[in-house]
Amino acid sequence: MSVIGEAALSVFLELLGGKLLDSALNFVADHKQLRPQLKQWQSILPDIQAVLDDAEEKQIKNEGVKKWLEDLQDLAYDVDDILDEFAYEELRLKLKKSQAEASTSKVRKLIPTCCTSSNFTPTFFLFKNSMIPKVKEITARLNSLTTRRSSLGLSEILSQAPTSKGKQPRLQSTSVLDGVVEYVGRHKEKTEMIEFLKGDNSNGVSVLSIVGMGGMGKTTLAQLVYNDATINQCFHHKAWVCVSDNFDAIAITKAILQSITSESCDYSNLDLLQVKLKEKLFGKRFLLVLDDIWNENYNDWTILRSPFGAGTHIIVTTRLQIVSSIVDPLKAFHLDKLPEDDCLSIFAQHALKARNFDGYLQFKEIGEKIVRRCNGLPLAAKAIGSLLRTVTYPGKWERIYESEIWNLPEEQCGIIPALRLSYHHLPSYLKRCFAYCSILPKEYAFEEEEIILLWRAEGLLQQKAMPQIKDLGNQYFQDLVSRSFFLTSSKDKSRFVMHDLINDLAQVVAGEICSKLEGDKKWKFSNRTRHSSYIVGTYDTAKKFEAFDQVNSLRTFLPFKFASDYPLPFLTNFVLVDLLPRLGYLRMLSLSGYWITELPDVFENSKHLRYLNFSNTLIECLPDSLCTLYHLETLLLRRCRQLQRLPSKMENLVNLHYLDIRGANSIERIPFRIDKLTNLQRC
Incomplete structure (x- = not known):
């Protein structure tokens, strides 16, 4: 039932076709094969973007259009990854040149500049040559999408008001109360x-x-x-x-x-x-x-x-x-959630025409389970109760309980359009942030800063949306709080939660792009999956990570814990030694809270990483290859009590904004030249 949102995808394509592509073009200005290919991208992307409105309208009834949008979204991520490789190489050469210029070697001064320029190194030529087949493959896929666009009859249409596009007219509310139902709660x-x-x-x-x-x-x-x-x-x-x-x-x-x-x-x-x-x-x-x-x-x-x-x-x-x-x-x-007893009464009135289950004991246990899934939302209790109004045997109730609410008939279940309406009203830049939050487990209480750092790492905090706002992450987060997508936790006022059905909504709009391991089901992630999460167990063995077998371009690998109990949970070496090294497109990696004492020195192949979280682990040192992560923005080492030192070449992490070493009290000294990290906002 997933529907690709053209607004969020349009923003993504606009970003790709803007500064990122311009920068890559400048970087390969003298390359006779790469530059013409990238120029093609520059001309094709706007043409594809122009038909997204039409595609969103048609995808509901046309499976071919929906598949076209899915392939386009997949391609957009691949384009982003390739442009990121160009940006990484450009940054690497810039650092190398800067370090060479800082050298005071007299011998080096005698060598002509043309021979020392980083642009003439064998590594640089090898990089460009390695990018040729990747770029050509993207060009072929772009051309294929253009051909399919024409065969599907997609065309540019005049933009419409965002609040009316793609939606059926809604039945307006009236002041008249339902005379059949006795109202409870409030x-x-x-x-x-x-x-x-x-x-x-x-x-x-x-x-x-x-x-x-x-x-x-x-x-x-x-x-x-x-x-x-x-x-x-x-x-x-x-x-x-x-x-x-x-x-x-x-x-x-x-x-x-x-x-x-x-x-x-x-x-x-x-x-x-x-x-x-x-x-x-x-x-x-x-x-x-x-x-x-x-x-x-x-x-x-x-x-x-x-x-x-x-x-x-x-x-x-x-x-x-x-x-x-x-x-x-x-x-x-x-208004907060209704107490469970009130929801139960609402449900019983619509399902059984009775205030409670006293005369329907055969339905009582399953009815209570259904109401718990409504999680205090009265409209959900009413909507699902109405679906069961004519059902006279418990087996059908069981099937409704086991079904995701989003698989129920939309025309019969008013909760679905009621919740989706809130999503339709979001600005496009907030739609991407909200969809990303589908990786959060249900009932997980999160901090504002925790989410903002992840958004930043995924490139979701774009200055173009609100150029006058200094702290975009905080503004985006508070906008979603204001719209009730995030609710203050009843257990901890400094944390937030997503209502279960809002969490379901996020998963629906994200589709296969975001996947999470929840419950006891046997999961297999799609090869389209880019963002993943799972709930930490006491022993996370290799079997748990079989779900990642088909995932080749994963960006997010996040474990979530619901309690900070000791002893720390154990993580199979399969993740550190086999899985992570082949996830070369990771941007966000967390191993927080695990019994880990040593990290493998494998980060030289993780050039896309923006976010690393090793908090609450037992690591004693960080591998030197971590200092090749020139894109890294966030490094979390909170309460790493055994950590004795930071890598010596930390000054290479030129994009580091956030370094959290609170509680890492065994660190003997801060590396020399860390003051060169001019982007560092917190340490």
């Missing part, structure tokens, strides 16, 4: 909101906001308050408007007027509409619900609310914390 929030609304607001407009991820029950809570009998007695007028994607001040104002007057309104002039609305509300108590707001423009909000004065209460529901900040509520209600 009693505290409902009572608090009603008491607030009944109070005096003679000093001006009062605003309440209800904030939470999709499916958390924001609209239901607003309906409960809106239809409460005591609220009806407190207000002269009420109006409910579902704003949704299109924040149209004229349409919203018309809808409010029609709710108050029960008359159709033909005005199309916003000034006339607002003057009439202000007259109608003068001296009256008015309750307005604006459901499902996505608009983040403060000016739009101030224009819309201008007719309202003393006596007006507004309830706003939104998935975005930034919207809550913009409407400046006197009080904001941030």
Whole structure:
């Protein structure tokens, strides 16, 4: 059910065809074979990028288009890897030249510059020649994609608003409550909101906001308050408007007027509409619900609310914390997961038309297991309960429980489009960051810095998206928090978690690119897999890593631990001696938390590495080949208590931004010339 997102892929292609390709072209400017090939890339990539909108539209119904997009995504990663090799070689030569110039040898001064220039070394010629077949293969694949593009009928189409493209029109919410179902949960929030609304607001407009991820029950809570009998007695007028994607001040104002007057309104002039609305509300108590707001423009909000004065209460529901900040509520209600008992009652009402399982004991055990998978999300409990409404035997319930929710019929399971909608509203640069987070295990609590360092290593923090922002990683992370993709952990307020169904959503949009070992299933990763993770066991033997047999171009190798218990877990030597040396495209490698005392000296073949995490291991030293990792940005050695020294040529790690040696108290001295690492921000 995975769908390739053209927006995220388009950003990737744009980056490849920009500075990365320009730099490679300059580097091989005098090469008669490589330069023409790269020039072809430069002309083909924009043509392919131009049809991505059309391809995204057609992939749902056309398997050939979906396969074309998958092959294109695969190719984009391969292009990135090759351009990265050029960048590495250029950096290596630059360092070598710099070191040669620093030499004060009198003998060297007598040798002509042309003979010492790094551009004339045999190694450099060998490198260029080794790149010829790789580059030619990419060119052939690009040409093949271009031919297939034509045969599939893909064409450039005019760009559409990102909120409307590729989606069916959504049924708007209304103020009417379901008279069949007894509502449970949110009693505290409902009572608090009603008491607030009944109070005096003679000093001006009062605003309440209800904030939470999709499916958390924001609209239901607003309906409960809106239809409460005591609220009806407190207000002269009420109006409910579902704003949704299109924040149209004229349409919203018309809808409010029609709710108050029960008359159709033909005005199309916003000034006339607002003057009439202000007259109608003068001296009256008015309750307005604006459901499902996505608009983040403060000016739009101030224009819309201008007719309202003393006596007006507004309830706003939104998935975005930034919207809550913009409407400046006197009080904001941030909805968390429902207790399991409340979810169980919701599920039972929709599945069995009963409040509980007292009369249906044969369904009780499996029903409770299904509800636990809903993880406190009321819409999920309702949606899956509705699927089972006509099912009279427990076997079908078992099959629903064992099925991934994303494999259920979308037209019958409202939770799927409800959650996917949040993803569609993300800017393209955040879509890539979110999809990458699919490698996080369910229920794993992570730190902000932990995720930002991984994003940086994968090249997801692009200055072009927000050139005015200094700390892009923090901004991206907080944007995803604001949109409820990341939730504050209830166990540790300094950490964050992803709701299970949001984690599933990330896996759906990432597809085979991101894979993880979870549970007891026998896994085999696709040869398309670029990012992988697994949960650490007490003894991680070679059998566990059979899943990596088909993976040739892996970028991410991350183990995750849920506890920091001692003794440390053991890792098979197969990973260190056999697996890692053949993963030559790794950018992120962690062996954190394992009982490892020695690392093999194999890093000279790992030129793409940006991120290394050996924290909480028993290593005593680092191999010298680590200093050939000129792209390395992050080196984590936290609590490596046995580590006695750092490599002597650390100054070669010119891109190192982050070095964490906290708790590595046995280090005897910092290497000479480490002050040359001008990019180092933390040590």
